[in-house]
Amino acid sequence: MKKYSRQREMILQSLRNRVDHPTAETLYEDIKAKMPEIGIATVYRNLSDLCETGQIVKIKSKNGPDRFDGNPEPHIHFECDSCHEIYDIYIHDVQTKKMDNEIQRLAENIGAEAESSNIWIYGFCKKCKLLKNINN
Amino acid sequence: MKKYSRQREMILQSLRNRVDHPTAETLYEDIKAKMPEIGIATVYRNLSDLCETGQIVKIKSKNGPDRFDGNPEPHIHFECDSCHEIYDIYIHDVQTKKMDNEIQRLAENIGAEAESSNIWIYGFCKKCKLLKNINN
């Protein structure tokens, strides 16, 4: 049976209050400011728990440590090839539904049953695109 | 200036000869059978090089070590939530082009410039779907 934990609540709220996709380490440093006794193992353990219950999502970036997303609603991630920042891309419901159908169909092509999907787009973010243009 | 290396060639060919998505370790064990002197560091170094030149692709599975794909052509990966096997899903050219346009458009929504994309589908593969149905 799961019990309430001050730490777990703090981790969930800290992640939800952010718009970026922090690593466990970043989140740990953040939380330590308000809760100095917390240990990194507690952060990892609770992030795992929260993923299992679907309250948050673990995302694997192209390189570096895993990142976490406080928004479990399906959306698309854009990762910049230059600064490695990750941005969210939301699409409207009709488009989501259309995409879901398409994904289900694609899975059926190999006899599988799709449950969820994950779309990543890579390229140059606004900032890095600009910088690239200036330098050329 | 890059030089030819027997090891790099062997790594590339070994990966291309497979239809699955091996880890660096698996590839290393495989190659050691024919080339016992090879070191794991050489495998990692060359896999990185081959990724940089776009000859192969590194893929991040949901858990466990990174995997490598000898086919750099864009395609979709299906990862089984149960056995964690990764399968390729190919779509035809017209559909690919359509999807490319869509992705370009989505990136523009956040002012970014898309270069490539990566679509993952999760669920139950053929085998595990069957097993699941038997057990219920």
Added chain:
DNA sequence: CTTATTGCAAAAGGTTTGCAACCGA
């Protein structure tokens, strides 16, 4: 009182790096 959760430190797992020897051009 019972059991989930914590913090710590140590271990594990995967990948990278420093370096002298080696090999390709």
Added chain:
DNA sequence: TCGGTTGCAAACCTTTTGCAATAAG
């Protein structure tokens, strides 16, 4: 010969685990 590449071992970074102490129900 020159500089890229190798194999080895050690280092590194991220994540997990064992354990006694603590806190929730």
